[in-house]
Amino acid sequence: MSETNRQWLMCSRPVGMVKESDFELRSSPVPEPGDGQVLVRTRWLALEPAMRGWMEDRPNYMPPVGIGEVMRGMGVGEVVKSKLDGYASGDLVSGMLGWQEWVLGDGGLRKLPEGTDPRLALSTLGITGLTAYFGLLEVGQLKEGDVVVVSGAAGATGSVVGQIAKLKGCRAIGIAGGADKCAWLTDKAGFDAAIDYKNEDVGARLSELCPDGIDVYFDNVGGPILDQALARIARGARIVVCGAISAYNQEETPPGPRNYYRIVAQRGRMEGFVVLDFLPRAAEAVADLAKWVAEGKIAWQVDVQHGFENVPQTLLRLYTGANFGKQLLEL
Ligand SMILES: NC(=O)c1ccc[n+]([C@@H]2O[C@H](COP(=O)([O-])OP(=O)(O)OC[C@H]3O[C@@H](n4cnc5c(N)ncnc54)[C@H](OP(=O)(O)O)[C@@H]3O)[C@@H](O)[C@H]2O)c1
Numbered sequence: 298m299s300e301t302n303r304q305w306l307m308c309s310r311p312v313g314m315v316k317e318s319d320f321e322l323r324s325s326p327v328p329e330p331g332d333g334q335v336l337v338r339t340r341w342l343a344l345e346p347a348m349r350g351w352m353e354d355r356p357n358y359m360p361p362v363g364i365g366e367v368m369r370g371m372g373v374g375e376v377v378k379s380k381l382d383g384y385a386s387g388d389l390v391s392g393m394l395g396w397q398e399w400v401l402g403d404g405g406l407r408k409l410p411e412g413t414d415p416r417l418a419l420s421t422l423g424i425t426g427l428t429a430y431f432g433l434l435e436v437g438q439l440k441e442g443d444v445v446v447v448s449g450a451a452g453a454t455g456s457v458v459g460q461i462a463k464l465k466g467c468r469a470i471g472i473a474g475g476a477d478k479c480a481w482l483t484d485k486a487g488f489d490a491a492i493d494y495k496n497e498d499v500g501a502r503l504s505e506l507c508p509d510g511i512d513v514y515f516d517n518v519g520g521p522i523l524d525q526a527l528a529r530i531a532r533g534a535r536i537v538v539c540g541a542i543s544a545y546n547q548e549e550t551p552p553g554p555r556n557y558y559r560i561v562a563q564r565g566r567m568e569g570f571v572v573l574d575f576l577p578r579a580a581e582a583v584a585d586l587a588k589w590v591a592e593g594k595i596a597w598q599v600d601v602q603h604g605f606e607n608v609p610q611t612l613l614r615l616y617t618g619a620n621f622g623k624q625l626l627e628l
Pocket residue numbers: 344345346347424425428449450451452453454455472473474475478517518538539540541542543544570571572573615616617618619620621622623624
């Protein structure tokens with residue numbers, strides 16, 4: 298194979314905001330598959346806020362990416378050569394392909410069912426959809442009639458959280474940055490209300506929209522927004538700690554939430570989770586999510602950037618809110 302394999306390596310651990318210079322582009326020969334392997338050409342990469350955490354050398358739910366290693370990342374690729382039973386040239390597969398144009402894989406790669414849209418497989422029917430589904434229904438123990446507030450609401454995870462809440466007979470309030478995202482939440486995604494945290498007083502708006510308190514707060518951002526939500530939880534509230542993107546790029550770990558003690562008075566529960574623990578049950582979530590998408594009950598949005606050379610700068614979009622929907626890159 299004469300083509301070269303371009304790869305993005307992590308060359309330094311980020312301090313504060315992750316930078317393009319924390320990555321280095323390298324070219325190496327395209328590998329040849331051995332017995333039991335497939336050669337995959339990467340077609341799509343999915344960018345995740347969690348990548349910032351994977352770059353740090355500290356305890357996490359996954360080992361850190363090593364300096365000089367190909368950056369870890371989910372993607373969809375096309376099998377180009379197969380020496381693995383059950384996989385044929387032309388099959389689309391998803392898995393941890395990494396930030397590289399070509400990758401050797403094995404039976405750990407998931408074959409996408411015929412006709413699957415790779416953008417959906419990497420968003421609403423992929424990790425972020427499953428995160429919303431299990432985070433809200435299992436960790437959040439959603440009940441009909443609940444008042445659900447979700448931060449990062451116009452993002453890949455948050456938008457699905459609010460829409461599932463609506464499908465289950467709840468009231469959904471989203472918190473997102475900017476008028477366009479808020480308009481999309483109420484006009485296209487069916488949220489009951491949206492709060493623009495960049496231009497509105499989040500606490501005052503939550504008080505107005507949730508006079509009897511918040512039953513489920515699904516937190517994607519942490520920081521001051523979490524604090525405002527905690528101050529307004531209802532009795533028996535469930536606070537689902539999904540992520541804390543406002544803290545991922547801070548040099549110093551920010552102080553904890555000031556209003557956590559409301560959990561005592563309100564007999565609340567605050568619980569974190571990692572979606573990977575729910576993967577054995579992925580099929581049940583995908584069945585529901587695929588049905589809702591097909592029926593037009595879940596609006597989904599992807600933000601597609603292009604060109605392998607642009608992978609690092611595409612990751613950075615997540616931390617400024619430049620992405621509108623699941624951040625993908627098409628190679
Ligand atoms: N627990 C798990 O297993 C699991 C799995 C997947 C994802 N997650 C977490 O879920 C969250 C959402 O991930 P996603 O993949 O769906 O990404 P996303 O929401 O599509 O994109 C990230 C969004 O975060 C918002 N944001 C960025 N900086 C912020 C800040 N300082 N304060 C408030 N909001 C900020 C931006 O939206 P605005 O324009 O609205 O600011 C941005 O668009 C992340 O915290 C991620 O780590 C957790």
